[in-house]
Amino acid sequence: MRFLADVPSAGRSVVLQLRVRRFRCGNTKCPRQTFVEQISGLTRGHVQRTERLRSTLTAVGLALAGRAGARLAAVLGMSNSRSTVLRLVKALPEPEVPTPRVVGVDEYATRKGRHYGTVLVDAETRRPIDLLPDREASSLAAWLARRPGIEVVCRDRSLFFAEGATAGAPQATQVADRWHLWHSLGEAAERAVARHRQSLRVLVPDREAKAEPPAPPEEKAGSPWRSERFANRVRARHATVHALLEAGHSRRSIGRQLRMTHRTVKSLADAAKPEDLFRGQWQHNRTSVLDEYKPYLDERWDEGCTNAWKLWEEIVPLGYRGSYGRVSAYLREKRTSPRPATAQPPAPRVVPRWILSRPETLTEIEQLRLKAVLANCPELDALTGHVRSFAHMLTERQGERLPQWLDAVRQDDLPSLHTLAAGIDRDRDAVIAGLTLPWNSGVVEGHVNRIKMLKRQLFDRAGFDLLRKRVLLAPWSCCQSLMRGSGRPHAREISMGIWDAGPFDNDTAADFANALDDAEPEAREALIRGVLIRTIDATGYLTEAKEAVAAAALVAAQCPGGEPVDMSYGPETPMPVFPSDLRALADEALARIASDEDGLASNWVTPEDWKQWRAILTSLRAVLAPPPASIALFYVQP
Template sequence: MEQIPGLTRRHGQRTERLRSTMASVGLALAGRAGARLARVFGVSISRSTVLRLVDALPEPQPPAPRVVGVDEYATRKGRQYGTVLIDIETRRPVDLLPDREASTLAAWLAQRPGIEVVCRDRAPFFAEGATAGAPQAIQVADRWHLWHNLSEAAERTVAQHRHCLRVLVPEAPEPGPAPAPAEEMSGSPWPTGHRFADRTRTTHANVHSLLEAGHSRRAIQRQLCMTYRTVKRYADATRPEDLFAGQWQNRTSVLDEYKSYLDDRWREGHTNAWKLWEEVVPLGYKGSYQTVRAYLCKKRTSPRPVTARPPSPRAVAGWILSRPEALAETEQLQLKTVWDHCPELDALARHVRSFATMLTERQGERLPDWLGAVRQDDLPSLHTLAAGIDRDLDAVTAGLTLPWNSGPVEGHVNRIKMLKRQMFGRAGFALLRKRVLLAP
């Protein structure tokens, strides 16, 4: 039978239009989901057939890009990575590589001598691959990654000077004299209404009333069902308070002479009972760990005055990294207070604002002066950032000067994550590559 071009093919079970439709469904949804959607259309097809239709599609042959973006994507996060290459001008994927080795990227770039610009992050394997495979191309470090690196360095610097943030906490008022306990005001260590005190006073009154009535101590013993020693103790006490004065409140403890040390360590933020017990044993403490634990447990559960806490280093770093006009008035005042009390954070803010101006206005020629100014201040985290920029100075200068960036690459990396999860991580590299490169 004669075949109609574009409509049927020899031994074909489907028209060309249906084949292309099912292949498009496979590109969008892969096997299982594509087969389920096909059944909604009234087409009976298996997931394996959908994948075979996708696999039969011709390999894409995109034109060689002039400006290419390079980034990594994870096939198994933390274990296996690949490389995605994007045409920055058309924002279309050009190719997927099965690994992120410098040699693989260099071989791919060497086959395309027309590449003029390579946009990348600051990963060393991409830098080495671009240098070896496209020595004629200008390498451009991505501006977002540069700002992200500066943000991390700024947060580490603020964390190193977290003690300077305490100036933002208002001073607590001096505590007034503690009110005298009820037992001291009444002259008794146990106040009225205390169960033990009331029982003792009642028993004392009964014993002395029977003595005044002429009963002997033996008779009182039998009448009140008490031991003779207990009756004698009540009879010899002129006041009920003499029976328990100092019995419990003034009791000494083996921990008494070490409580001041424990209090100091507690105020310093050391609250681990076992560690503090290990610290007081060399000082001569002979008691048990349970005694130390009980003492600290009482401090931990006792009500403490509510005091304001200084803002976190991340919050202050966020203020420094934000545009001044985007901050609330209270945040601006707090930031100015920190700068007045900490010259290092004041210098950090100046360097961050200078870098932000250089980045947004693309003034890459100012980068050497910025690096020199950073090295003059005592900011170790920024010194580490400056050393890393020095090792990649040409690419960073180009990133702060040229209009190219890796933004389109990051978008495709997110899309690859979606496709990979849609296939439950079980699809091979060939199918993933087809779905990325042939997507409409």
């Protein structure tokens, strides 16, 4: 007879009872003396579950990995440990993938900044083909050499991928990714604008030629304060602290007298003058959404238009998305301030955005400001022409124009573009192919993000073999649905590394159960006895408290009134019959754990979890307590 667990029916566990034939081998030299017939599609040797249940658990493991997969399987009535779920995933055969014609290659981080691997994707089917444990050129070359049918290799401009593709697939066309090319051009443009930042001051109107305003009061000259009330309060506190310091008081004494914190007293004492304490929201020259429209407001102000509502209505069609109050505050400052408020030049990172954007997507005021900058700086005007020429070449797939573009760049005084051109020239064939062919590395970048999600599901503890199986075999639709979840662990999981208060519902106890499964039957009793004795004799922090609770639960399961151990995380193999002295050891170990208030008992986040855990310990001790000695009420003479 064989008893096989099957997929549940209507939420109930199903066990199939099969009567099969057993055959014996008449050859005495045969190592297998007996064997049982297998039913195709239903059973396999040395397995206690049907093929249907096995495939279901495997699919759950591919989608959710070990811990989450075991929890879902228990809810669905297919209780198994996380180790079993992962073992089924690891036992899957390697996928048979035909040699791709177009392959994309990129790196992924197993530990960001320290260790990287390589992912290869079929650009036509958009499916991952393989994962390599490193990003060395030799590994990529060896992989490509085993597949001579590859015609196109999509990659970024990394040196190790270029060398690996050249050595492993010399017959293939290498294609540089267009997004990386455009990104590199944007960085070069930003460096060029920063080098000519003085030219951006043309956007600030020249106020020096106008009549000088009346001189402000001396105490307010150069004051950075927006609110005089705030400024006066800070000045008073600064003067008080310095007066006490000159009188010989210590900073601690000043803090007690003025009821200030040590940090506040220190900042006031260290400041030579109140203006040195200028911070944050009181600053006049903070950037705002109104900055790029201030030149227009200044011009209209000089023309005599001082109505804030009218000026707000004029700049809204120009692209202003801020409030009327911000415009009104700016004009109020111009009316009341002794020195008129003036616009600030745009930041060096703003102008490259104007240059790299399509001209028709810019607002009218952005176009006017860009035109003024380019008219004042020939270098930036040349930069804009090169950027737009490259953009036209990229969008229209005119890679054959790249040599002319490189020659034109070298004729202008733009060092940042010269550096970019030198790098492109070293990889000219791949860049020309990237600007001509329709292939790119976008699908590879998507799978790199998918690998990040799978790594987080495995809590960054997965080995390369398990990660590779999940990347290659996990269904893409399941991964997309999982990507919408937060993936944030429960607070109880953060604190204690568990999901419930049961004896085996934590990582340490689950690993102890795995050790029991891997040990020989005669050695399991020694493992349990050793954990219990070490916990009883331990001084200070109990390092094996979780293993001791799990061991006591296994002993209690064999006592009268004991409950069987949950197989979701407990040992899967049956335990031997334990001797009676383990019962007293288990009870003494639980008493030692319950009395240690600073150890395992202090790790719970909520009082409800702590109460549930104490109730479990109490119920285990009630089962493990030795029965009282019997007392004879009558003595019968034999």
